Amino acid sequence: MSGKLRVLAVVLVLTPLAGLARAAEAPGCTDKPEVRFYHWAWNAQMGMILANGGKQAAAGSLMCKHGVNLKLVREDNVDQMQALLAAFAEGVKRGEKNPAAGAHFVAIMGDGAAMFLKGLNDRLRKLGPEHTAAIIGSLGFSRGEDKFMGPPEWKKDPKKARGGLVAGVLRDGDWNIALKWLGDNKLANNPDETSYDPDALNWVAASDYIDAAQKYVSGFCTELKNVKTGQKEKRCVDAVVTWTPGDVTVAEKKGGLVSIVSTKENRMQMPNVIIGNKKWMSDNRELVKSFLAASFEGASTIAKDPKALRRGAELSAVVYNEKDADYWAKYFKVVNQKDAKGMMVELGGSTVNGLAENVQLFGLGGKTNYFAATYTIFGNIVKSQYPSLMPSFDPVEQVVDMSYLDELKAAKKK
Amino acid sequence: MAARLTPLAKFLITAIVLGGIGTYAYRNKDKLSMLAPQAEKPTSSIPPTATLPDDPGPAVTDTSAGCADKPEVRFYHWAWNAQAGLMLATGGKQATDGGLMCKYGVNLKLIREDNVDQMQSLLATFAEGLKGGDANPSKGGHYVAIMGDGAGMFLKSINDRLIKLGPEYTAVVVGSAGYSRGEDKFMGPPAWKADPQKARGGLVAGVLRDGDWNIALKWLGDNKIPNNPDETSYDPDALNWVAASDYIDASQKYVSGYCTELKNVKTGSKEKRCVDGVVTWTPGDVTVAEKKGGLVSIVSTKEYRSQMPNAIIGIKKWVRANRDIVKGMLRATFEAGDMIKQNDEALRRASAIAAVVYNEKDMAYWHKYFRVVTQRDAQGLMVELGGSSVNNLADNMQLFGLAPGSTNAFAATYTVFSEVVKSQYPKLMPSYYPVSDILDTSFVKELAAEQKGGGEADLAKFTGERIKQVVSRRSWDIKFATGSAKFKSETMGDLQAMFKDLVIAGGTIVEIHGHTDDVGASDKNQRLSEDRSFAVKKWLQEQSQANFPDARIKVFAHGSNQPLDSNASAEGRAKNRRVEIVLGTGSES
Secondary structure, eight states: OOOHHHHHHHHHHHHHHHHHHHOOOOOOOOTSSSSEEESSSOOOGGHHHHHHTTSBTTTHHHHHHTTEEEEEOOOOHHHHHHHHHHHHHHHHHHTSSSOOOOEEEEEEEGHHHHHHHHHHHHHHHOOOOOGGEEEEEOOEEEEEEESEEEEEEHHHHHHGTTOOEEETTTHHHHHHHHHHHHTTTTOOOOOTTEEEOOOOOEEEEOOHHHHHHHHTTTOOOOEEETTTTEEEEEEEEEEEOOOOTHHHHHHHHHHOEEEETTTTTTTTTOOOEEEHHHHOOOHHHHHHHHHHHHHHHHHHHHHHHHHHHHHHHHHHHHHHHOOOHHHHHHSSSOOOOOOOOSEEEEEOOOOOHHHHHHHHHHHTTOOHHHHHHHHHHHHHHHHHHHTOOOSSSOOOOHHBBHHHHHHHHHHHHH | OOOOHHHHHHHHHHHHHHHHHHHHHHGGGGHHHHSSSOOOOOOOOOOOOOOOOOOOOOOOOOOSSSSSSSSSEEEEOOOOOGGGGHHHHHHBBOTTTSHHHHHTOOEEEEEOOOOOOHHHHHHHHHHHHHHOOOOSSSSOOSEEEEGGGGGGHHHHHHHHHHHOGGGSSSSSEEOOOOEEEEEEEEEEEEHHHHHHGGGTTOOEEEEEEEEHHHHHHHHHTTOOOOOOOOOEEOOOOOEEEEEEESSHHHHHHHTOOEEEEEETTTOSSEEEHHHHHEOOOOTTTHHHHTOOOEEEEEEEEETTTOOBEEEEEEEHHHHTTHHHHHHHHHHHHHHHHHHHHHHHHHHHHHHHHHHHHHTSSSSHHHHHHSSOOOOOTTSOOOOEOOOEOOOOHHHHHHHHHOOOOOOBBHHHHHHHHHHHHHOTTTTTTTOOOHHHHBBHHHHHHHHHOOOOOOOOOOOOOOOOOOEEEEEEEEOOOOBBTTTOOBBBGGHHHHHHHHHHHHHHTSEEEEEEEEEEOSOOOHHHHHHHHHHHHHHHHHHHHOOOOTOGGGGEEOOOHHHHSSOSSOTTTTTHHHOOOOOOOEESSSSSO
């Protein structure tokens, strides 16, 4: 290879690396025990991502400063998240102090936590009550990006949604948005995705929020038995429940749907919740508090400084391995834009939570517990729709452990 | 001993029993589920109503000082949503940890002060401390912020005092945190809005010679209605005034049905007169609407969108000796302004901070009235309330005429309203300081040279639609060379006055109506009036394209068809040769 070619090859190799290096620093505290956090792509988590400085706690990051070697791993599938928490709990049960398999933490939508934790904790309880999963804090809120998208005429006249077919993850937070809207408008829901009820809103089960958006974009159709006529009918998806980037995909790739209702209106519905293994967290109190403190510091900076938001967006693109900094920065806020069919549609919208927002959300100090409200309200909705699948769910007191937040709050006061 | 069954007998018995069970099962299919229930299929139902608690707003509990190691800088201000960027950047009553103000090294302390006299005293105390050799006086105000259109009166009063310490101790405007864009208003009975002449003989409560009073004075001037500047008398042909101590007192005077004895200048006798109009701002306008109602917005800073920039004022000597602190304060405020413009969540946070700093109302209130809100008042009338905007760096460049295509709108509003006060109260304010003495744009200029990126300026948007709601009609005696569309040199003063007037009324559509007398052929007059109208439009756009985009201006030519007076006399013909400016909005409110 000639000298010139060698230089060219080096340039070609280094150029993308240089881009990466600018976006995320190298891991900075791998001497500390690895803590794995499995998460969706969700802008509400930007405070944690900024604090981490990349996929693994970066040199000079807030997370390393607090002594936490956090590894961020994207996982879009809820069943898989449950399996990862279960694998971790089994490791702890076997006596491993810091299991190498499974997830130390996952984060999901708080309004979907009753269903998530019912399925998971029924399984973990068999290992012992100390091995169940608990919510310890919140990284942010969905404030617009989670939405029920449907034809504009449904928005004008909700009754027109009767007989509609919606793609979404059943019993998930976005499904909750549609269910709340149905309840508010006194419209029936058909919870059986194998049938079609012309008088109710009907569902196609999606494996995740991206799949939900894709089902609309691809014009997915299915044969469903009409509960009135007993006949099978071909029905196609005409609405979606999803979140960013699902909503952007719908708007850009096909269009034709508007935001019927979203977490912009239901502002207290969807806090992000951090879920971990009770025993491991109890055995590693300082580590857990340090992880929370670093994430909250990252969030506070983002809320106050536009340059921090920009940096958080750069790192989000690296951690989620999707889109770029402009994308995550743009859709951090609610954006009105024209879709593929020229219709104006609202996309994106999240906020991040610092310690003060956590204190408020969980009502520490005897104040209103906003998390308890959304957990219970939407737990009851799932129960009403799927009494066989979820005849009951754990009361909120059993699934939260506020001791970490309490101690951080007390330390802040001092 | 029991008999043993043969295999055949066993088979037959089994077959008979199974056959019997099968026959029963076939005939009683519906009862089978009792023996072995199938998985239950969920059926359609209306989900329970999910009532979520209201959003309490951003948690603004962290009010501890974040950079107390830096010198304390005190900023005295009113409760005014135009300062939302300043609130967000500071984060609380004192610059908070991680906030923009601390990031730029400014330990800012925000202190509400509603009284203008007190603000002046605070600046004077500070200047005296400086004069005494204290580099960062611990008493008085480093900054105050007031309405830019009221700055002539404010600075005349304070600088006449401070100049005795030396010219370097006078007060100077260094930047602007935002604008009133609707919330400052002249509220009156709907009849006044429908026919401005009905305001003659009205009695209005307000802070005299203040920014809100200016709104009414400009509207009077634009509609050729006299003002009675003597609040101890009553003129049935003019608009009359009751002096209020502040903008809250003004609204309370209307709500409480305040009446007073005033001497009628025509009859000489005393008459009891009650307040029937108010000039005020949010929350004064909301108080009027909610507690009593019956008044609408006659005109406001929504239409006069460049009238009322917030003006940040400091003492020359200190701001020049502490350039980095001044620039840090401005930079933080402008960056927070950009955040608010781009994201409603940032406005929510700023509103929550405002509730803490102003120690009044809550996040929801300040958030709601940041924008102009149309709501029903206590008497069922629809009324516009609230309305502010925040400034970023680009807005400051526009305001001070530092951006291409802009004009110094601050100078325009400062000068126009100083002239108004001077004309109304010649004894009280016989003169005012020229804008060059009281404005220092060097901080904004330096920031612009240093800053990369940042948001764009918020310019008024026009769609090209025609006026639906007239705000004012005013004839201007613009003089042209005979038979041509060339301006006479002596008319430049009038053109400049018209230009400033229209810059201030930056939210209005401008209709230019050209008229001639009847000398000459009518088709020639028609063309001449058109040429002259276009000449006015062209001249306005040459002064500032940013303030006069094509979509804002409509040109109408009437030739000699709409005379105001008889064309028989030279005097009448002079009246008929005119350019009439109609200001209005595209929506009826």
